[in-house]
Amino acid sequence: MTDRGARTTGTEPVRTGPIRYARAERFGRPRAVAAGDTRPSTGEICPQPASRLDAVMGPPRDDLPQGEDCLHLTVTTPAADGGARPVMVWLHGGGFSSGAGILDWYDGGALAAQGDVVVVAVNYRLGALGYLCLDGVSEGNLGLYDQLEALRWVRDHIAGYGGDPGRVTVFGQSAGGISIRLLMEMDEARGLFHRVIMQSAPLSLTGRSRADAGALGRVFAGHLAARGKSPADADHAELLDAQRETAVAHLLRSGSAMEPPFSPVEGVLAGAAPGRNVRGLDVLYGWNADDMTSFPGQEGDPAELTARMYAAPLAELGGALEQAGARVHAYRLDWRPAGSALGATHCLELPLLLGGRAAWEGAPMLGSAPWEEVDALGAALRATWLGFVRTGIPGAAPRQLSCSAGPVPPARPHLT
Structure with a gap:
């Protein structure tokens, strides 16, 4: 991907970026890019291992550099004008350990073209x-504060891309959905978005206790110390090696193959129960009927x-x-593609919403379903x-999607 600037070609939406929205020192909170800072983006994504969901989604086809100058975003807009269009801000999943919003999987062109919206x-x-919690090193929840800073960037800049900062929907899947659950309760995020869509968020993983997070942080630091390194001076390969070793230790301790070793830490929520900042918020949440087939x-x-x-x-x-x-x-999404033993699995809605044929064709979860389907x-969808x-009420649902008002789960249909 190259930084193409905010421009349009006819009526075809243009994806702009990567754009640097903030900078951060290692284990420091993000800081907004200073006014007048025109240095080009590096296009880096956060250092990460291969995703455990590669067997479901396929590996990403992008070849993007990895590095700590990674606080970037993309904007896809039908026109960089005064159109004041609704804005959709995407927070990707990946278990808080993999993924990147600027991957071609998450190109918002189809949404922008179909709905005349701006997609970030x-x-x-x-x-x-992003999520190490270790006394004297990192407070934890830094990835969440990055997302908060990105929403502030949207508030301050999206009008220049044809978007309306007063009509922002945050949507996210899996870890991105968990992030939205936390952002809804953060006083600092109040007013930065007005509607939310949470897709297949495993909410039992929402907040690790600070004591447990600190213990895992010490395990992580111990693995680095055995190499003569510290979290402050280890290179990226050494950090990732220590992450893998910490994940093994966490699995032995917890018995949970679902729970990542680094994730949001309790204490970020403004109150014990959801609701402090959500009065008047429009919320759409749901899941895929066979989400758990992705996790052998x-x-x-x-x-x-x-x-x-x-x-x-x-x-x-x-x-x-x-x-x-x-x-x-x-x-609830019930689509089960032909030729896939995974059914309506985790991540299956992603190619229906974002990206395109070049990014998704051949993904194992799509089975033998033709791209036309x-x-x-x-x-x-x-x-x-x-x-x-646009309205706070979902549009007409296809037969493969059950949708209802209120918090009662949609009844399970019998689909062949």
């Missing part, structure tokens, strides 16, 4: 660089595991949000999301 996709720090090695029926890890916690949150004054809608269902973005 955000990088944030991952793994130990789990004991139990995938449908029951999906209900426990996704459906029940999301419905509970939806009820709490509604009681607190939010307007809530729920969905993916494209047609994608247009229908995008229409559902775009209706919500």
